[in-house]
Amino acid sequence: QRHLISAADLTRDDAVQILDTAEEMARVADRPIKKLPTLRGRTVVNLFFEDSTRTRISFEAAEKRLSADVINFSAKGSSVSKGESLKDTAQTLEAMGVDAVVIRHGASGAPYRLANSGWIDAAVINAGDGTHQHPTQALLDAFTMRRRLVGRDAGIGQDLAGKRITIVGDVLHSRVARSNVDLLHTLGAEVTLVAPPTLVPVGVETWPCEVSYDLDSALSKTDAVMMLRVQRERMNAAFFPTEREYSRRYGLDGERMARMPEHAIVMHPGPMVRGMEITAEVADSERCTAIEQVANGVSIRMAVLYLLLGGNEPAVTPTRTEEK
Numbered sequence: 001q002r003h004l005i006s007a008a009d010l011t012r013d014d015a016v017q018i019l020d021t022a023e024e025m026a027r028v029a030d031r032p033i034k035k036l037p038t039l040r041g042r043t044v045v046n047l048f049f050e051d052s053t054r055t056r057i058s059f060e061a062a063e064k065r066l067s068a069d070v071i072n073f074s075a076k077g078s079s080v081s082k083g084e085s086l087k088d089t090a091q092t093l094e095a096m097g098v099d100a101v102v103i104r105h106g107a108s109g110a111p112y113r114l115a116n117s118g119w120i121d122a123a124v125i126n127a128g129d130g131t132h133q134h135p136t137q138a139l140l141d142a143f144t145m146r147r148r149l150v151g152r153d154a155g156i157g158q159d160l161a162g163k164r165i166t167i168v169g170d171v172l173h174s175r176v177a178r179s180n181v182d183l184l185h186t187l188g189a190e191v192t193l194v195a196p197p198t199l200v201p202v203g204v205e206t207w208p209c210e211v212s213y214d215l216d217s218a219l220s221k222t223d224a225v226m227m228l229r230v231q232r233e234r235m236n237a238a239f240f241p242t243e244r245e246y247s248r249r250y251g252l253d254g255e256r257m258a259r260m261p262e263h264a265i266v267m268h269p270g271p272m273v274r275g276m277e278i279t280a281e282v283a284d285s286e287r288c289t290a291i292e293q294v295a296n297g298v299s300i301r302m303a304v305l306y307l308l309l310g311g312n313e314p315a316v317t318p319t320r321t322e323e324k
Ligand code: CP
Pocket: 051, 052, 053, 054, 055, 056, 128, 137, 269, 270, 271
């Protein structure tokens, strides 16, 4: 594939190849020098029209670890405020010699448009578009689940067949939930969504997952629970759920977590709103993988960039110690 726009575009073999390549990339992070020459001479632009902490910094770290030249573009402070279109912005950047564009945009479908309009020749990677997709988030989540629930070495070549995953919260506005449902289904997992009725998307019955309104019953048989932030910035203020009522019914606190199976993990894509969907006790517990997910994101993004731009170069050259 030339682009990564949606988790739904990945076959099981594509996804497992990315997860396996990310395991190779993670080995680089364990070395004293965390850099590979793979993308030397290639230029990647990070085109962010929406705020981001994890995704933007993680892509930049991944690009630099692969020795790419990196250009960071933020819509704030750019000529977008003067009315410049996505097409003109993208063509302006490509004129400076760009091989790949990592794009985050508030409009669902913007990365697809960029990849399929013929405006630019560069590879396009979706870093989150509106309420639509966030494929590298789903991949790093799957990577974290495979490591924790199958094993780092045992997981190589494996998918998540039979694993039970519960996704809780504001599914309506969540590109993370959509991407995860698509990818987890492709990888053989069984997904249950738990959300207040007002935050369940229309048409969810066509998604490859179950929907439940009973969090405690779903948690009692889950292997991983993924808590979602309530995205107030995408809601009319009249529809804000009250914090107390929301956290009572859909939040994860220590008491609820204690009723989960012992091996089950707690995930969060970040940013977390402590006290709303997750208590500080749970966020800071050993069962919560939020920080591990961030670290894994760098390996996943290195793998995606390598597979889209790296050609036939070996992903990771073994060090002398590893060869022995
Ligand atoms: N998970 C995630 O996409 O976080 P950021 O919005 O900080 O990039």
